Amino acid sequence: MSTTPIEEQPLPGGVADAAQLLGKAISQVQRVIVGQEHMVQQLMVALLAKGHCLLEGVPGVAKTLAVRSFATVVGGDFARVQFTPDLVPSDIVGTRIYSAKSETFEIELGPVFVNFVLADEINRAPAKVQSAMLELMAEKQVSIGGVTYPAPKPFIVIATQNPIESEGVYPLPEAQRDRFLVKVDVPYPRGNEELEILRRMSVSPPEAERVLNPSLVRHLQDMASNVFVHNLVAEYIVRLVLASRTPSEFGMPDLEGVIQIGCSPRATLGLVAAARALALINGRDYVLPTDVQAVAKDVMSHRIVLGFDAVADNVSTADVVERILAMVPAPTPVWNEQQRQASHEAHAHQPGRS
Incomplete structure (x- = not known):
């Protein structure tokens, strides 16, 4: 030690x-x-x-x-x-x-x-x-x-x-x-x-x-803010937030009467920041759609306001977010051989590191 x-x-x-x-x-x-x-x-x-x-x-x-x-x-x-x-x-x-x-x-x-x-x-x-x-x-x-x-x-x-x-x-x-x-x-x-x-x-x-210690934390925060977010992942985040505001445009017309107020732009920024932090914890310098999905419920659910009927029917905002995640398609990473090799070399397991 x-x-x-x-x-x-x-x-x-x-x-x-x-x-x-x-x-x-x-x-x-x-x-x-x-x-x-x-x-x-x-x-x-x-x-x-x-x-x-x-x-x-x-x-x-x-x-x-x-x-x-x-x-x-x-x-x-x-x-x-x-x-x-x-x-x-x-x-x-x-x-x-x-x-x-x-x-x-x-x-x-x-x-x-x-x-x-x-x-x-x-x-x-x-x-x-x-x-x-x-x-x-x-x-x-x-x-x-x-x-x-x-x-x-x-x-x-x-x-x-x-x-x-x-x-x-x-x-x-x-x-x-x-x-x-x-x-x-x-x-x-x-x-x-x-x-x-x-x-x-x-x-x-x-x-x-x-x-x-505080200086280490500040350095780690800077590292998290520099984690790469691909345009396709950024567009996926925006679609998730927009789906909470206008669900009928994303194939969920039944949620129009359930959601009274959707997520604010602060949720969009929060999804990016939280996904970057989770990617760093997982040892990556880039964000995957799975990172966004892992933090979406905790970032979005408390920002959604349900209508009176939905509250009376015991509908939870967490259920609404899960429905949005299921209906909004995530981008699928496609690698060519050169990108795959470069990624493998950049994130290869090094002896002595867990």
């Missing part, structure tokens, strides 16, 4: 090095979290794509523990904000405080000026607090007393919400849901995973070890 301090680790030189480093970070989180591989992967996708992540699940399925472990592995500053109905915006972003000593107003910044903000039970906060989060999430900055304060880099908001409670809960407005790159539904663990949770957590719970 390497003894090089994390702060002095060399930056990954290629895609294979980056994928190995990211795989190590994900495996450290999974030392603590049993199962939930999809949630852990999507947390890494959101970080690499410079987006925010919303986790939705019933209490006790390790949402908060996963975020804490993830922040430990990735490094940087971490803060947890417990959202409650009596919260006010200044509790989050900060405020001006009068100093009797200097006879001036001084700025006291809030707890959100860290690399990782865990907004626990975000749907318990009232509308004023939600509006204060909008500038922070969209612009990654906060304005207090006419002065703008940028958030540190990297910066990510990971929010959790409980879908089953109705008392003291304020549903997130569409404008704020749209600010989240991905929304991940966190299910109950399976039977064998539940047994492993009992075995692992009932004695001495494992702890994750730090693998990355």
